[in-house]
Amino acid sequence: MTTRAIWRLGLWANVLLGVVLAALPAGGAPAADTAQVDKPDELVRSGNIPPDLTLRARVLEVAPAGRVQIDWRWGGEGLGGSVYRGVLGRGLALGEWSPSAPLAALTRGRTLKQRWWYVTFTVNDNASRRLRMEFEFSYRGKVIKTFQGAGPDGGTVGVVVPMHRLGAGQGPDHADFVAELTGLREYAQRRLDWMESLPWAKGPRPKELLIVSNLGGYGEGVGYGKRHGDRAIVEIEARVLRGLGVNGLRSGPAFVRELAHKGASWAAELNRGEISHASGYPVPAYRKDRRNNDPECGCPFGGKVARAKAEAIRSALAENLSIATPEVWALTVDEIGSVFDKSAEGKKHMETCPRCVEAFRSWAQRRGATPADFGQGDWAAVKPMLAGGPKAATYYARTFNNDASAGMFRELAAAFDTANAAKRESLKRGEKGGPATQPWVYSYALRGNTFLMGGHSLDFFDFYRQADNAFVYETSNRGWQIWQWDSYLCDVGRVVTRETGKPLGVYVKPHRGAPVQRALSAVARGARMLYWYTYGPDYHKGDSFSENPQALELTAKAAWLLGKSEDLWWNAAWAQAPRVAIVKPRCSEFLGNDAQWENAKWVYTALAHAHVSVDPIDEVMLATADLSRYRAIYVNGSHLPRKAAAAVERYVREGGVLWTSGWGCARDEADEPLTALQGVLGLEGRGEPELWYAVKRYGATAVQSFADAKSVLAPVPAGAKITGHGPCAGSFMPAVGREALKPAAGAEALAKFADGQVAMTVNRYGKGRAYTVGFYPGLEYSATIRDAAPAAGDAPPPAGPDMSRDFDAARRGFIAAPALAVAAPTVEPSVPAVEGVLLKNPAGKHAVVLMNWAYRHTGAADKGKAEIALVELKDVKILVRGAGGVRRATSARLDRELPVRREGDGATFTLPRLEEGDVVALE
Ligand SMILES: [Zn+2]
Known part of the structure; x- marks a missing residue:
């Protein structure tokens, strides 16, 4: 069986038909900041592990040498749920087998609901190095597989159990299970081989657009979140990432970052930029389980805020300006909510804290409110009322909630702006050192796509009037009928970008659907950073897409299409401003x-x-x-x-x-x-x-x-x-x-x-x-x-x-x-669910970015799951107005020229086939 076939079949049965999505009931409090946007996809239940599938292991080499203890653990540490751990053998000599243990005993009775089960084995402690181990799996007393795993830089080795190969009458002696029961290195290699067999493997990848993802799991010694100690695995995964167009890291092993910053070896292509961090809200956060909480927890007007802000700015600048990469996007708060949520009282803090009440009064006066809006005769009696008071009071209190939160990042954003201005000036003067060589720096909070959901404390316009140097949100929506709403939020980003000069970045979650369309939608609105959230890899980080072949394939396809067309959309503007x-x-x-x-x-x-x-x-x-x-x-x-x-x-x-x-x-x-x-x-x-x-x-x-x-x-x-x-x-x-x-x-x-x-x-x-x-x-x-x-x-x-x-x-x-x-449409495809954006690049060349958002339900709903598939379209006619005398249209996806006809005030061409999207150059 080819590796490609292995990967393809390595899925729950219906993946070839379409994305399988959890159709959970919509719900949650509409305006709550805790609205769940980051739930991992429901995993498919595996068959039970037979009790007579056993495992033993031995250590062939480790430094320092001596008697060894083999520990195992799985789960938790970024993978979700609790950590389960135990000892396979203690006091063993080198080469001595551990006792045999049923693999099922490692689950501790829990039913595993995962396609792949990642088990981490460690030997001795954090000082361990140069580990080489051997594993032997037996079924009904007969050895089915023996393999070695190495952790040259530490005492950690990972093993992958293909749970999806068990059940439905298929036991551990089946060839598919045996083939996929391996160490992490072989697992990563299979994924790479499969990726390199895709039609999207060859061809350019974006050079200007920053595409980021995670590369975790490697660690020296033994410790939290360390899943292996083998640099060869990192190198294999880095090649997969390059196939996905990734040219910058969110987090990666220190040695990879060093190589990348030096422009050395295979890591050099991972140095277009990176996602780093800046400090979050400059207030202490209340914790229920802690005594002696600071009385200023969650108070944006506390006496210590100014100092905390200054310190946060100082360290954010020092840390981010010293990174040897062209641009740094520094994350402040992940899935940010209200600053008041860091107080003991939550948002009601503003109603009871004298400092906040005072700040609210002067804020409301500046906004042109009157005491009458709060049902009061004079300002002295006015205080914020989130609910229960006059409706105008609610409106003001909730707006204040946004403004007070956003205001926490105003000075940080200004400091980053100043640093970027210094770099711009230095570059203008032709300097070879100093600010000219520092990276461009953008601070940002990651916004959930709450604009498209029930709403949120933090608005998508008001927030950016004060905070952040970049507008960044994450795509999360699972509802296939509304994936096009991402274009709505990207349009908000485009308008905010136009008004404020802040760049746009989008976290695209490929496993939440439509990664090609979502990526095209973002770059058509001028996005300068995409974050494939997240590659993981799967054995290191939950809610990742690296174990999902369909998501991997579509992400590679997106990178391929973006790479082929980058000159058409990079730094391009909309040819026709919306009317x-x-x-x-x-x-x-x-x-x-x-x-x-x-x-x-x-x-x-x-x-x-x-x-x-x-x-x-x-x-x-x-x-x-x-x-x-x-x-x-x-x-x-x-x-x-x-x-x-x-x-x-x-x-x-x-x-x-x-x-x-x-x-x-x-x-x-x-x-x-x-x-x-x-x-x-x-x-x-x-x-x-x-x-x-x-x-x-x-x-x-x-x-x-x-x-x-x-x-x-x-x-x-x-x-x-x-x-x-x-x-x-x-x-x-x-x-x-x-x-x-x-x-x-x-x-x-x-x-x-x-x-x-x-x-x-x-x-x-x-x-x-x-x-x-x-x-x-x-x-x-x-x-x-x-x-x-x-x-x-x-x-x-x-x-x-x-x-x-x-x-x-x-x-x-x-x-x-x-x-x-x-207002006649600028781009008018013959299918309503196909979206078109006409761009003009700095060289004056026009191009149409096309996104096909048409999906269909392919089968009856089954236990809350919807099976859906893209509607691949044939003969889509595109009418373009305002691109001048168009003579030639060339599809990036189809790699061919399309006949152009004049029609009324525009030009038309027909795409014989449209999958997820295309970029068509016009001349
Ligand atoms: Zn307060």
Whole structure:
């Protein structure tokens, strides 16, 4: 059997059909910072280990020589769960076999739920070196395998048991089990051989883009997290990493970093940059199990903060500027939450701490709040109230939560900016030493992709107004229908990058799906760093993708495609700035219901499927930025601050188009009617929305079903059927809820409910117009791909949902038609779920980055698992506007030229085949 076949079969049975994903119920408190985003994938249960599978081992060589003790351990130390440990033999002479032990005894009765079981053997203590061991496995008294393992630099050797080869009638004497039962070195070598057999093995890898991952497990001697002491394994794994395009390390053995920094041998290609660290929140953290906690724990306004900040900056600069690599991304806090969570009281700390109350008052005054917003007559009585007080108080307290947290990193970011400015000046002067030779340094907190989930303490716009030198988030979402939301967050990154000059970086988790599309989406938005989170390797770090062949293959494919096309997207800009803005107001995140919050994200999806490119902006930009660059603004939320509303009123009066839905723009930050926009929308007043289904905020796992009887709040009235006309022609039965609109004189009804009430209006106001949709069109657009269609009579349900087939163009029209009327798409693929971005590189060359986000459900749901696969597309026609007289189009993926035709104001070409994505050069 070839190594490739071994790897392919080394999977649970259905991997060849598609990704197997845990479809856990969505849940968790919507706005909690603890929202789970980093749960490891559920592993497949292995068969039981037969009791008559035994193991013995002996030490052939170790220094210092003498009697030896062989210990074993597995689990924990970064691999998840507890550490299990025991002794295989003690007081053994060199060459003397340990007693035989059943392998099952090492599990201590636990059922292993892993495909590979990594067992670490150590000899004596941390002083051990030059270890060579032999292992012998027997089944029913017959030896099935003997092999050696070496730890030249220490007393540690790793062994891999292929658990996935046991069970289903297959025992340890099966050739597949025997072949894969080896030491770590052979295991790593098999993976490398398989990687090198892939079609993506050859070809360039990115040289400018920093691609980072982990390379752990090696250690001298014996100790925590050390899984082997063999540099040869490190070298093998480094070659795998190069195949994945990795050119920088997050963590690696000291000797590799040294070689990399010196540009020596095989490690030289791992020195494009690295991820290092800077200190976290400059406050002590409260710990329940500790007596004498510092009274300033978690207080951003404590008396010791200034000193702690200064010390943090000093050490962060000293450490990071001395790294001999071109650029350093210094992580402050992983999956960062609120600073107040480090206090004993949690976020409520701000309500009781006199320092914080005082700081809040002056902060609120600077923001233009009044005591009346807090139900008070004067400032002396004002304090932050996260809940229970007037709604405006909640809005301010939660905004303060963000600002106080972000403010902890303001000075660090400024210090790094200063260091980078010094380097820039030094380079300009042509210096060969000093700051010119130091690395570019970027401090960043790792953000969960909470913008796409239920929300978070820390906003994605406000946070970067104060903190960090780089915008970095992680892709985590398992819901295959919403993987394209990563483009939404990358678009936020693109806008923040444009406004602040901070570079964009993305942690892509290949085992969470769509690594090719996610990587392309990021580089199409100017990302300068990708972190394949994480290679691990698997025997060193949990939640890794290195044991997942499909994820490895797609990651290699992404690296291959990125390498082939780097000159087209590196430092490139969008050829056409978006003419449509979308806003998901922070105010609505705090005060609005869950339906409007989810609706907002699906409005993005519908616009993306109509190929309308957008700038996500926030309520602050809405109030302060020049909005005239946008022909339409989509405000997706029920609540909007009055200042932002006033700017929107001016924008429409001067000729802009406003679109809103889902009880949109009904209330202000005090939860009072938003009167400033009532006339703009042409409504006589706003009732409360009527809800029929309990929509949940997305929680990084499965997309919520719309067919769960427990979530039904009320039956959908027969009279709720929606029928539109004109640009929004279409008719369907809604599922979520509605607001019967009360149009004022002059407003026109574009859609009605069957009972005669108005479902959508357009109103002329000044030189512009405003659309109001009296239902949740984003959610209704998503309704067709959330659940498999029910069986009709005796007929089996059709396979699906299928994103290339099941989205309804008519439903999309209620969202996209107004935008399309004022902004023709720049890139218009013939398939809605294919996204295209037109770039122009510094040499003036155009290219289209294409991402195919269409997945489909391939089988019936089984015990909470969904089997899904990419929909590979044929003959996708791409229309490109604004790239000048295009004569030639060349696909990087297909390595061939495609015929180009002129069509109207653009050029078209047809891709005969589109897998996950492509980059097409235009000339
Ligand atoms: Zn405090």
